Amino acid sequence: MWGRRKDPEDATDAPFRREALTHVDALHGFARYLTGADSDADDLVQEAYARAFAASKQYLPESNLKAWLFRILRNVFIDRQRRDANGPLAPLSIDDVDDSALASAAPSSFDGDGVTSSDLETAMLALPETSRTVILLDLQGLEEDEAAAVLGCAPGTIKSRLFRARAALRELLKDYAPVRRLHGL
């Protein structure tokens, strides 16, 4: 979905870089949830920008720059995981989960009471990477086709991926709040 920029010289100019760098907070947040560590997130963001500026001819000015940067950052992350033979195994993909009944079953209620920032972050990091990513991309306001480009999947699968990811997150969070309520915290 991202084509070539019309004028390659524009790709290396300061305004383009400046605009790209305005997304550093969003990129760092995304990287932090991919890696789970600030130092790794810093490295990931730096490499993503280096790769983005090297490949900036491929960016179309009318497309979503943030989404383009997100895709590059996730590709850097995946490349690093592949290179790291001793790294952690890839978590179970969201696509491996049988969810055929999820979208029609009677839902368990969730009100969010008692869920702290720390709980939320822990639960997010416990999700499979693709689940974390689709939730974060939705929070960032990416359109389905943009999120699909980041995840390397068909746009038509984004809705169900997001639905399953959010359901899994709610289930994880339900493990936290009742314990806290029970102890009056």
Add this chain to the structure above:
Amino acid sequence: MDCRTTRLLFSDAQNGRLAPDDLKQRQLHLRACDPCSQAEQSESALTRVLRDRLPGHPAFAALRNRLEARWLASPRRASLPRPRSLLLPIGVAAALVLAMALGFSMGKRRGDPMALLGTEAVNDHLRMLEGETPLQVLASDLHQVKPWFAGKLDFAPPITFKGDDDYPLLGGQVARFLERRVACFVFARRLHKISLFVVPKQDLAGPREIAASFATTPEQSFASRGFSVVSWEKGELAYLLVSDVNSAELLELGRRVESSH
């Protein structure tokens, strides 16, 4: 519209991406279907929690500075990336050399080292105010806040000031200060919030110069981007208070924190 479609379209409905007809069909279904209505409430609660409480983890000033130095500097000055661990000391050393070349005396006046600390303190304080790094422990009781830091830092912040009617304690969080995990206690003063950063001195960039700039008691304040900053040291730790309250009120909190040790 069936139950499955209604639930799958939650995000599109929340983000205004549904066509009017689809939106209407979905609303009709929600009114008639209790399980889907309940699911909608759970989805809304999750969205609210994610937007309000998920830490955003924005980039720290050091990363911003590195990226800007590399990508927004003139081409002749742009260079290949260096190991992250080397960059901060190199940058600080360069700043110190430059400051000394310009005739600043670090030991006599609050020059660039403290300005660097003030900038970082204000940035971290702003992250807290803007909710990018929400308080990770909400408590008015110091006995809940201090133990919360155990296991999250490699030092124990020796704060004993419990807060009082003038400066109630709101909570705490682990903050990143010059790429170091540090303790941040948050107090209130009327409607203002005050951050107290507790930082191991040895980890501060340019330790000798900065250490020389610290007073041993909270007796002086300086301004950074309109915020008041008060700093002092005790033992192996440095303390920085930052807020938009006036400097006298910030110094008073500093004295209460210090005198309760």
